[in-house]
Amino acid sequence: MPQKIGEVSFWYADIGLPGLRPALAGDTAADVCIIGAGYTGLWAAYYLKEAQPDLDVLVVEREFAGFGASGRNGGWLTGGFAWNHEKYLTTGSPQGVRDMVKAMGGTVDEVIRVARAEGIDADIRRTSELMVATNPAQLARAAAEVAHRRAWGEARAHLISAAQARARVAIPGVLGAMVLGGVARVQPAKLVRGLAQAVEGKGVRLVEGTTVTRIDPGLVSTDRGRVRAPIIVRATEGFTATLPGGARRAWLPLNSAQIVTAPLPPAMWAEIGWEGHEIIGDFANSYCYCQRTREGRIAVGARGVPYRMGSAIDHRGEPDPETIRRLIAILHRHFPDTQTVKVDHAWCGVLGVPRDWCATVGLDHATGIGWAGGYVGVGVSTSNLAGRTLADLVLRRDTDLVRLPWVNRKVRRWEPEPLRWLGVRGMYGLLGLADRREARLGGPPSRLAALGNWLTGH
Numbered sequence: 001m002p003q004k005i006g007e008v009s010f011w012y013a014d015i016g017l018p019g020l021r022p023a024l025a026g027d028t029a030a031d032v033c034i035i036g037a038g039y040t041g042l043w044a045a046y047y048l049k050e051a052q053p054d055l056d057v058l059v060v061e062r063e064f065a066g067f068g069a070s071g072r073n074g075g076w077l078t079g080g081f082a083w084n085h086e087k088y089l090t091t092g093s094p095q096g097v098r099d100m101v102k103a104m105g106g107t108v109d110e111v112i113r114v115a116r117a118e119g120i121d122a123d124i125r126r127t128s129e130l131m132v133a134t135n136p137a138q139l140a141r142a143a144a145e146v147a148h149r150r151a152w153g154e155a156r157a158h159l160i161s162a163a164q165a166r167a168r169v170a171i172p173g174v175l176g177a178m179v180l181g182g183v184a185r186v187q188p189a190k191l192v193r194g195l196a197q198a199v200e201g202k203g204v205r206l207v208e209g210t211t212v213t214r215i216d217p218g219l220v221s222t223d224r225g226r227v228r229a230p231i232i233v234r235a236t237e238g239f240t241a242t243l244p245g246g247a248r249r250a251w252l253p254l255n256s257a258q259i260v261t262a263p264l265p266p267a268m269w270a271e272i273g274w275e276g277h278e279i280i281g282d283f284a285n286s287y288c289y290c291q292r293t294r295e296g297r298i299a300v301g302a303r304g305v306p307y308r309m310g311s312a313i314d315h316r317g318e319p320d321p322e323t324i325r326r327l328i329a330i331l332h333r334h335f336p337d338t339q340t341v342k343v344d345h346a347w348c349g350v351l352g353v354p355r356d357w358c359a360t361v362g363l364d365h366a367t368g369i370g371w372a373g374g375y376v377g378v379g380v381s382t383s384n385l386a387g388r389t390l391a392d393l394v395l396r397r398d399t400d401l402v403r404l405p406w407v408n409r410k411v412r413r414w415e416p417e418p419l420r421w422l423g424v425r426g427m428y429g430l431l432g433l434a435d436r437r438e439a440r441l442g443g444p445p446s447r448l449a450a451l452g453n454w455l456t457g458h
Helices: 010-015 039-051 085-090 094-105 107-118 136-151 162-168 188-201 237-242 266-272 321-334 336-340 379-394 419-441 447-456
Strands: 032-035 057-060 125-133 157-161 176-185 205-207 212-216 219-222 225-228 231-234 252-261 279-282 288-292 298-302 343-353 360-364 369-373
Touching (some): 010 188, 010 343, 039 057, 039 379, 094 379, 107 176, 107 379, 125 136, 136 157, 136 176, 162 176, 188 205, 231 379, 237 252, 237 343, 252 321, 298 321, 321 336, 419 447
Parallel strands (some): 032 057, 125 279
Antiparallel strands (some): 125 176, 212 219, 219 225, 252 343, 279 288, 288 298
């Protein structure tokens, strides 16, 4: 078993847990009150103050800035469009969806620009995304994904051969891979901590250890006092289900977990390759995501136990033993040399999933309440676009961003329990069964995966 389990994440073990900022000191007022000090809330605050420095912006956080997914994710800054393009046609045109693809692609450069401007050292390294295929079904999915992305304007996606993939990283049985250029690897906790410091430097008030107990138009009630604000932004992503007022079925908190090894010796890296520091995943139905860290560790993530009954949340990032076992199995399958390397840390967290599995951002000017999230696992880059869009919506600016098809897009709520538990667990059970069948039989993509995705509208 890993030496450390939970304790929020390895990324905080790397830099140390922060001390808490002061809590809200009684009743107050602000021009904008943002609930949640993760990437979304902090980016929104950053761009609001950039556009209007005299705006009074207050960010309210229950734990500490970056406690949630922003400080626990896989460190993939991709700018990729990870949702169903066709679903956005209900609120936009094909050109609007292509515009959103282009806007998403620009987030990588924008995050790096701000990090440099604000002096944020987040181990950012420009690289490529490498999604490998290790059986014929996965290779078929890789080819289909490249064709689909390119049809929607993502020209940076292309397919490479088995030999080309092996030249990048020595993953056993690789048959080919999709390469997505123009991405970056980051240390996520460093990025969110630096962003929190940057917004404070611009005059944003950031309070921690303050629990929101109720949200009403113009009023946020907390355990430390009330905040009156004409604009309230809910930026709680996977923790949305914990908010009061019927939010439990709005976005489902999907669990994702990771492990990280001890630093690998140079001789082992020579065998593995991975000199390009690509962010690596695979085309399994129940996919994984990996990065080579600053100091030569391998971090591996996957879904594990995907969902807890009643939209329950983990306790400070503690994964269950079975999830840890599955992650170690993935590590050893893709990087067999690491069987002699210790696993130092395992942790988990939740990400937000709307009922149609498509991210959204919006502001209801009638109530003054805005929101953003439902990123379904690609929040490092998507949150930046959401933050810029929220700033434009709050300031009523007529920009290209506010006309993108994810703006003010609402979907129906998830089903009550136990239906959503059965649905999500059933979906991932079928995806896992499909992966085992594809690996054993070596044939085309299993129909079990399509059935699993259909079950929850994925």
